[in-house]
Amino acid sequence: MSLDEKLAQLVGYWVDQGDEIVAPMAGEMASSQSYSEATRHGLGHLTRVYGTRPVDPVERARWLWAEQTRLRTQTRLGIAALVHEECLTGLAAWKAATFPTPLAWGAAFDPETVREMGRLIGASMRQLGIHQGLAPVLDVIRDPRWGRVDECISEDPYVVGTIGTAYVEGMQSAGVHATLKHFVGYSASQSGRNHAPVHLGRRELSDVFLPPFEMAVRDGGVRSVMNSYAEIDGIPVGSAPELLTGLLRDDWGFDGVVVSDYFSVAFLETMHAVAADAGEAAQLALAAGIDVELPTGDAYLAPLAERVRSGATPIELVDRAVVRVLMQKEQLGLLDDDASEPPTAIDLDTPAHRDLARRLAERSAVLLSNDGILPLADPAPSRVAVIGANSASSSSLMGCYSFINHVLAHHPETPDGIEVPSILEAVRRRWPTAIVHHAIGAEVEGDDRSGISAAVDAARAADVAIVAVGDQAGLFGRGTVGEGNDVESLELPGVQRELVEAVVATGTPVILVILSGRPYAVGWALDGPTAPAAVLQSFFPGEEGATAIARLMAGDIAPSGRLPISLPRSAGAQPFSYLQPILGGVSEITSADSTPVRPFGFGLGYTDIAYDALAVPPAPIPAGEPFDAVVRLRNIGHRATDEIVQLYARDTVASATRPVAQLVAYARVPLDAGEAAEVRFTVVPSRLAFTDRSMRRVVEAGEIELWVGDSATRRVSSSVWLSGATYAVTASDARRVEIAVDRGADVPNGRHDAGGDGAGMPAVG
Known part of the structure; x- marks a missing residue:
């Protein structure tokens, strides 16, 4: 060459x-x-x-x-x-x-x-x-x-x-x-x-x-x-x-x-x-x-x-x-001769694509609060107000690198090319007999408040108001989130908070749907006089996102998403990660509070899950050996659900500071009403490893606190002791935890207190 x-x-x-x-x-x-x-x-x-x-x-x-x-x-x-x-x-x-x-x-x-x-x-x-x-x-x-x-x-x-x-x-x-x-x-x-x-x-x-x-x-x-x-x-x-x-x-x-x-x-x-x-x-x-x-x-x-x-x-x-x-x-075969012919017809959005898009959208929606309004009761509401700039927008369901927001935004004359029902369309399809009042209220960006009064009127004329707010994804100053769209504030963009508060003030029950590409500081919407009846967070759920949200609100399926990032208190509390050492949290020597309003891993559902004991080996385990952590749980409610079982650890004393909580493993566990399951996590050494003072990835001997719950907050807990010499992690060590789920396991009805905070209390999931 x-x-x-x-x-x-x-x-x-x-x-x-x-x-x-x-x-x-x-x-x-x-x-x-x-x-x-x-x-x-x-x-x-x-x-x-x-x-x-x-x-x-x-x-x-x-x-x-x-x-x-x-x-x-x-x-x-x-x-x-x-x-x-x-x-x-x-x-x-x-x-x-x-x-x-x-x-x-x-x-x-x-x-x-x-x-x-x-x-x-x-x-x-x-x-x-x-x-x-x-x-x-x-x-x-x-x-x-x-x-x-x-x-x-x-x-x-x-x-x-x-x-x-x-x-x-x-x-x-x-x-x-x-x-x-x-x-x-x-x-x-x-x-x-x-x-x-x-x-x-x-x-x-x-x-x-x-x-x-x-x-x-x-x-x-x-x-x-x-x-x-x-x-x-x-x-x-x-x-x-x-x-x-x-x-x-x-x-x-x-x-x-x-x-x-x-x-x-x-x-x-x-x-x-x-x-x-x-x-x-x-x-x-x-x-x-x-x-x-x-x-x-x-x-x-x-x-x-x-x-x-x-x-x-x-x-x-x-x-x-x-x-x-x-x-x-x-x-990839690019050095070979190629006798193939180009496709003469191709479907890039098949029923299989749409079915999976809907399932992933359903499983990713996070219910942040609920006073009992969800799922919407039968008979269905006869009058529904659908409000917000994101309620009638298909692009608000899409991320920055979606073709619609990444490319078609420069070609407004070109149709989407795929079907993307909006929240408004999905509500009308799911409740075809309902009278639906629609009002934008306020755009995602800007300070125009002139539409808020019409939104208030629509809410007053309805049995329930669905308010869709959040982001419009774009690039480099076009939009509110996406590549190049960094922000100084974590308040909802524009005057959307004012819109929500005005609609809540009507007294009509409000379901707030946040369609966004980042978590916002919405503590005001989760507690207090300005809080809607329910808040559902959906991170840009894609082409079937609105259909998924309507199904969740109707109770066709239970919400099972969990926060993959802590819900911030304010922009001033950033940067924040739940993976923080002791000095990274709240203490008596600072007046600043970085505690998130909802922790990592949080998410509500439509049923109650009881966590019953966390079993770990009673004898010390060599620092380089795997061990099993087993938790029993039961769906004590009346609806089927998927529970996200989360196993956390804390290394109580180490040669370098360690997080006060670290996710070790997780499992999505389907549970019918009344069904029990046993989840076995085989914890491998690499999941407890950290970089020591000599910059080696190691597992040290000592106490490891373990707990299981429906978020980073402790539910049932125990401890395991690691013994022997410090173990240096190698390339051959497993990096993923093996999980075995025995659904329908013989789990006692009684709730065993394993010594953790909140042990024996049902977790909402």
Whole structure:
């Protein structure tokens, strides 16, 4: 291969890139090369050929197959291009299904359903000739002011790791390579600002931010990783060989391809100023371990070629990356002849897609409060008021990286391409005989209060008012949440709080539905004179989200979602994580209160669950050995439900400070009315490990407090003692807890007090 041919394999080309801003600084970084010139020596990646503009999938597939044939037959090497697309909430293409946003995946606590979703998304991509998906996001949430929170799964690294790995396994089972992002530390940005510096200690990096990526690499076998835009303690990740090579490849054994986040190689010069020019930026990135520059070849083409030819950059760095790229293409069949034909018809939003989208939306809705109004009683209300800007908007159900909000927002003349019923439409379908009064009341953004009086009138004329508020996702200042839409306040945007309070003041029972991409400080809505009768939190639930919400309100299904992130008290209490040491919580030596208004893992249901004892080994366990923790529970109510059983631990004394609570494992357990179950968690040593003073991941001897509950709050508890020498965790150690659920187990009716706070009390779930 000539140098030009090698470099061509290390870059992408954005065929459709125009004035639409769908990536940071995309307009400023647009490639000046024509497509024919860029592909003269071949091409590594085709960038978002379906996902940049609304193109008909069948017509675009015909173009893509012809273009791949041209690359195979009319370039000297005959190597086809790898096609990548965004797929965070489903394939980001016109007419493709849109699933709930990742924050909703976390709220569902349901890896199996996420695995199924990944498989469906991957199958759609494969049909269209797409080889690589730019998901999942494994950034651990640290500050809800950050605009990209809706792209993330949880504030807990184990939830992020297990659910993100399930997505990887599902997608890759369909023959499409998943891409982990953003490796690593991106979400720890200063003050929750996008692209802001990250001030992160090595121990927190190791114990909180790296475990989800390690699980997806070691257990999920992911084939691609994308670097973070972040600089950690002054070192941009895109120029850090200790992370992209030493840790990722040498320590973890990753043998796939590292791709750059869009324009991040050039950012080493323009935003971080650690490179004098684009050529030096290319060398830094290539030496660090970034194999492919996306979305275009701003640094890896002419600037890098000049350095290689002058001897400033060793050709061995280029060869290393080319070998990795060609190995990936070989795995995907791109080095072979292809006699296939493009699809002449394709359904990207089948009944299977919609059924799964609805199930995930149902399982991710979190009931934050309920005075008994939900489920709505029979007979159904005869007069319903549906209020709020998000009540009649389909885009309010979608995340930032949905095609509707990411791309179609720039093409208002183009229809959605998929059916997305609004809350208003879903209410009318679910209660067809009811008289429905509708009023916007107030927009998501702005200070226009002129519509509030009409909303008040609608509420007064109704038996119940459903008020839908929250966010409108978008990018870089367009919308209230999403990439580049960071905030200083966690109050509901605009005058939506005033709208809710005015409707509540009418005396008509109010069900508040929050459609958002981040948790807001809504303590005022959960307690006191301004509190609605019920509050339902739904993190951008996707195309079937409104149908799911209507079914939940009607009682067709019970809510079972849990908060994947603590519900904040205020913006001033941020950043906050339930994974805090003693000094991170409330104390007598500060007047500031960071206690969340609802804890991590919280969520109400329509029945009562009794937790009855937590059994652990009575004798000491060697620090490097697994052990079983067994809890018994019973549905003592009259409705079937799914209970999210959560096992927590606290290392009472350690050589480094440890969190006062840490989720060890969780299980989604279906329970019929009156049914009992026994849940057995086989806790592996890695779940109790931390980074000690010598920067080793270890498990130390001593007492481990354990408790089980329906949130991070203790229900039934016990302790286990670890004995012997300190155990150093190895690569062969299991990272996921094995769970066995025996439904219908012989569980005594009596409630045994195992010594925990609230033991023997029924948990609402």
